[in-house]
Amino acid sequence: MASSSSHNAHRWKYDVFVSFRGEDIRKTFIDHLFDDFRRKGIYAFRDDKKLKRGEEISSELYKAIEQSRFLIVMFSNDYASSTWCLRELVKILECKKRDHEYEVRVLFYNVTAEMVKNQSDSYKEAFMKHEALNRREVHKWKKALTSAVNLYSGWNLQSMSNGNEPKFIETISKEIFYKLTDGPLDVGENLVGLYSRADEMDLLQLVGSEKVHMIGICGIGGIGKTTIAKAVFNLLHKHFETYSFCEDVKGVEKRHGLVHLQKILLESLMNARNLKIRSVSHGIGMIKRRMSDKKVLVVLDDVDDYSQFEALVGSTSWFGPGSIIIVTGRDRQLLSVLGVEEVYEVELLKDDEALELFSLYAFRNKDPKEEFKDLANEVVNYVKGLPLALKVLGSFLFLKTVDEWRSELNKLRRYPHSKIQQVLRISYDALDFDQRNIFLDISCFFKGEKKDFVMKVLDGCDLFFATNIRVLIDKSLVSVSEDRLAMHDLIQEMGRQIVYEESEEPGKRSRLWFPTDVLTVLNKDKGTKSVKGLALDVSRLEVDIRSETFKNLNHLRLLHLYIGSWDNLRDASGKIHETKSGVETKVKATSKSLDLLSSELRLFCWPGYPFQHLPTTFYPDSLVVLDLSYSYIKEIWSGSQGGFMKLVSINLGHCHNLIKTPDFTKMPNLEELVLDGCESLLHVHHSVGTLTSLVVLNLRNCKNLVSPPNCTALTSLQILNISGCKKLDQFPKDLEKMKALVELHADRTDIKRFPDSILHLGNLQVLSLGQQEDMQTNSIIWPSFFTTKTHHLPSAALPSLSSLKNLRNINVSHCNITEASLDGIECLSMLQTLNLSGNYFTSLPSFSKLLHLETLGLVGCKNMEALPELPPNIQLIEAQDCISLKELPTKSTVYESSIQCFDFTNCSKVMQNQSVESLVTMLLPQGRIDPYKVVSLFLPGDKIPGWFSNQIMGDCITVELPAEWSYEKFKGVAICLVFAPRNRNGRKSSYGSIGYRFKNFDNTPIGVESPIPDSVFQYENIGIKSEQMFMCYQQSEPDWKKAKNFISVSFDVYGADCVVKSCGVRLVLEEQGGGGSRMIQWLPLPSPVEDDEPSLEDTI
Structure with a gap:
């Protein structure tokens, strides 16, 4: 970006x-x-x-x-x-x-x-x-x-x-x-001829134009399109209201889909986070609405399909006057089809530029050494000014002697000058056996994957990844970006071409990744011992697996059957079809078992594996990664055969049939064990406690697990998740020995005794011990700091809460926490999220010293009578169903906070001693509001306040714009609605989120649509018992420039059995808001006349 x-x-x-x-x-x-x-x-x-x-x-x-x-x-x-x-x-x-x-x-x-x-x-x-x-x-x-x-x-x-x-x-x-x-993008080093080419495009002349311009940059792979686009971006970005550089559009779309690309673009342009986009069409609508009046600079790098363009920048009408859209790609014809007004074709470097660039890599100087001048000119003449080839060859020849240069140049002459890929292959030919294998594996399977993951897999192949990847990087064949392996398309194509040239028959090649080749081999039994790696997206193409499908692939090292897009597995209703045993992919088993798999496998990834057992002869002693998530497997290995010394990761998540785990003594180097959602699992083999290298142990939602895992020697464990193990009634023993533990998730269990040993976990950052209301019990025994005041005890009697000073997130919901339980919580200075929902205290200690606290959950604290003093960075307080709550923080305390949302749904006593006006004045923040955030408030109430000048019964209202309407004087909009349960039992009528939509006089969308997020702390049993009121304030945005004559606003309560009874809107103009920079300025305190509010039926 x-x-x-x-x-x-x-x-x-x-x-x-x-x-x-x-x-x-x-x-x-x-x-x-x-x-x-x-x-x-x-x-x-x-x-x-x-x-x-x-x-x-x-x-x-x-x-x-x-x-x-x-x-x-x-x-x-x-x-x-x-x-x-x-x-x-x-x-x-x-x-x-x-x-x-x-x-x-x-x-x-x-x-x-x-x-x-x-x-x-x-x-x-x-x-x-x-x-x-x-x-x-x-x-x-x-x-x-x-x-x-x-x-x-x-x-x-x-x-x-x-x-x-x-x-x-x-x-x-x-x-x-x-x-x-937001500084300029990094365009790398040795930028020969770059800025002169950027200047040739002369895009600065377009900056003052009122027209929206679309410009294309095209050229062959390796010619520098992306680098030029970055340079142009750096030159222009400061002239625009907002800007975004979308790099590797083709790759991102392939890995994550168009919706993800839209999300990246919008979040960058809006400087926002966590936007929710439901579909491509929804994303298109959001881009149109949010950007139609903004002067933007957008670069889409490496576009190779019309759908990418259509989803991101489909038309010049989507953007405000003066915007510039730049698209790079290899295909000039595609750019023309996209409708760009001018295509700039990147030219090869001139001879003097090419010589300088080559010399910077071959000699680390802009000029060649005297004895190499003729040879250097031969190279430049051969490469014909292609920047990537100049860099690769320069790196390859660096530090070689004159004789070595002559030898390599003689070798170059064997290849036609027109075949640039063969120029790149010279660096490949100089690699040793292990380096070649790593290069080809990355070309065919691992481009874009995390470096550490690939290192573990290929080290399992005895390829000495750490040493050899440095050689590939030094030779400009591979790079690392954000800890992921990257490779220029031209070099990747060269690597894949090398594999293609191994044989005309796919089954005799070393690596298979192209779908039709894979299907030919699997469906027609065309595999041979030559195949070392195979990858296929099992969410796209159907393949029939028979018992003997893999019998000829007995030297397979890498088997990567993956789900490229879960969307491809959804049915017409949008649901993924998951049976009681596993998820259904496009892979169909035509037999009851699989007879043979290669025992040379290092990577075995097959989500949705359709068989209940692995082949009886399958004991791959060099296996590194095993992923059979969402599969039908019952047991992976039994007996005493084999050992798995190289195995570092096992993922059996959501294997509903899994009834037994293997003997882990055979896997001493295991680092990750995922058993999430294995509903049939009763026990984890006791040998798991011997895994001194284990970092992640995930047993989440193993609903029938009855005994905790043995954690005796898990000294490296950082994440332990036993949440949702509803039959688990005790913690693992020797918890205090897990000194490296960072996250402990133990919510929604049957554990009734929480040991003091938790206090010895000094590196802990996340502690989740919360229960559900229907699981709550009065017999829970907490660690000392949650049960008694400690000030009257000897100083050495109890561990200090300060030992958990690294905690960021605590969840102790529905855990019988009382007033005394939280004494000393101010020691947790790094705390960011605190969930105390469903507990029985009447008051709380001051939280003013918790300077990092942002989110506070108090849902269903029915005895709580007063809120504590708040810290300055608090952003969200959820206090739904706090039926005894009467006192709120002092006005000065709230003013100093950066609150974004208060939720007092069902808190009827809050309203007994104060008016809506006083509450709003007290609670809403005084500082400037982010225009893309909504400041909101939930309160009990059945009547829209009179200072909402436009109000009506029902869920839709039309507001006539004043005669003196001017966008320049428009500061924002305040809205209010009253919603109520369809029935009165107070249980079934829960709510998920509030939504609203503005429409202009011509029925076109305007402003922000449905920005209110779902509740952070989800509790199904919190119901709406009576009428509730929601109000919020949203600052103006450029989209409102289109407003004319009148607007309409419609409201919804999503995910609930509730109905909107009435709604109100107030447009805030400059003379009302005094500049509009402070939240409460939209609230004119009611006069005596306004106190006598008219009925809704009489209000226009």
Whole structure:
């Protein structure tokens, strides 16, 4: 996407280091600046939190400077009086001089640049004192002050914002934020001829146009289309309101589908996360609505099918005036069909450019060595200016002698000049046996896969992956991007062509991946011992498997039958057909068993495996990965034959027939064991406790598991999941020995005693112990910190809750937690999500010190009378069915929070002592609202407040726009609806989410559609017992420019047996909202006249 990260990103521990005089500004400006950094996700070093003043500046503080990308020097009146600050400044300038990766900025806070540069006024006074005490350093300090002002751009409080500190802070943090997140894309190194080609396109001339332009970039593989597109993007992006670079469209669509591509595009353009797109057509509608008035820059890289274009940028009418859409691809004809107005065909490099690029790789210099000049020109003449071939050959010939060059060039002459793939193959021919096998496996099976996964599989083939992959990377045959293996299409095609050339008969080739070739071999028994690897998407093409299908494939190493798209397995109703035994794929078993599988398998991946047993002779002692998820298997291995020393991963998830697990002593190196959803499994073989390398043990939803797994020696275990094991009544023994445990999921079990040993798991980040209401029991025995106050006990009597200081997520729903249970919870300073739903406390301790807490679940806490003090970063509070709740946090506490949603459904007592107006004024936040987020509130109530000037009975309302309507004055829209259960039993009428849709006068969509998400804490038994009210506020967006005459709004309550009874809308204009920047400004407090609200029937 349109983001980049420096190749040195890993070196930075901090985003920002600020050098400032603490006594001068620490408690005013600097506090607000650091708060704004925090809100924007900018990690800034701050010495008053990180260091004690007595620590040695030369070691600790200097290290912090070296580890920060942005170095900000804040000059204030007393800055020069601090020797500490002056030494920081010297260090900062030294870092910048040594390495230009650092970004230095200076800030003038109530001082002028001249004062600092010339050391006048307070700076002069400070240096008079330094002359007496620090004479040796004074000259260096003065020079540093002058250099900082002369060399680096600065921010000046007075000149930039006329002394307005909030505006000044926003300018500073926004510039850093954009630098960190939306900087130009990385186009690599050795960019010979690149920007001249980008300039030839001259797209800057289109920036000021009101027309939407679609431009194509085409050319053969390896010519640099993607790199040129990135360069153009870097040149243009700053001229647009929003922008997105969609890389490898073809590959992403193949792996994840068009909906995923639409999601990537929209989230990038909207700077949003977790958008929900139901279908391609839904995604098209969202793109049209959200982008029709935005000036956007979109690059679609490597498009090879019309459907990709149609789903993402189908027409110029989808985007606002001045937008530019750039599409790259190999096929010029396809680009013409797509309707691009101009196709730029990338030309080969000129001879001098080609020689320079080749030399940069072959000699690490822009010019060839004298004795190699003629040979270098021969190479350039042969390659004909193809950039990728120049890089590959240059890397291949690097450090070779003249004689070796001549030999390799003679070899080159055997191939026709027109066959560029054969040029690339020269690097392949130079590989040894293992390197060739790795290269071909990646070409045929593993492009786009995670590097670590491939390393485990191919190391199991004794191919020494770590050593040999470096050779492939150095020769520019393979690259690694975001920890996944990448390979240029041209090189991949070369690798696959090598395999094609092995034989005209597919069954005699080493690797099979093309569907028709695989079907020929499997359906017609054409396989031979030559086949080493086979891959097929079993969700697309039907294949019949007989008992003898694999009998001739007795040297198979890699068998990868995979589900490329679950959508292909859905029936007409959209459901995936899953029997009691497993999922039905396109693979059909025509016999009751499989007679033979290769015992040389390293990768055995077959989801939906249609047989109940593996072949009796199948004991692959070199197997690395076994994935038979969603299959019909009952048991994988029995008896004492064989051993599986290389096996690292077993996935038998959702194998409903599985009744027995194997003896794990044969698998001492197993790292991952997934038995999720194995409903027939009663026990896990006790030998699982010997697996010292096991990292993941997933037994989720093994509903009939009656005994916990043996975890005696699981010292490497990081994730243990026994959630949903409803018959499990105790934890594994020796829990405290699992020191590496990061996630412990034990919710929805029959466990009634939770041991204190949990407190010894110091690395734990996720602890889920919640129950369901129908499983709740009063006999649960909790760890000490959940059952009793500890302040009256000896200090050593109980483990300290602070031992779990790394916890991020706690779920103790329906667990009989009482008031005293949470004493000391403020020790969990890293906590982000806390679910206390369904417990019996009447009040809670203050949560104000839980600075990272964002989500609080209190659903169904029927005895709770008051909410606790809230921390500043809380975003979501779900308190449905808290029927005793009366008191809310103080107004000042709520104002300081960043709340996005309060849900007080069924909390009738909340409304007894206060009006809707006072609640809204108290609860809705004061800060600016993200225009793509909705601030919402659920309350009991049966009447739309009178200050919603447009209201009506029913679920649809039409609002006439005022005569003076102007988008420029439109600040947002407030909506309200009352919904009620269809019946009154209070159980069946639960609700899932609220939806609303705006339509313009011509019935076309406008604004945001259904943005309210489902409940985070899902509880089926929380029902709507009476009328409830929902209200929210959404800031304006460009789509509203189309609004004319009148709009209509319709409402729904999704996933519920509820009905909308009435609804109201208020359009917020500038004169009503005072600028509209604060949430409560849309709420005019009702006057005495407004208190006498009209009936809905009388309201237009």
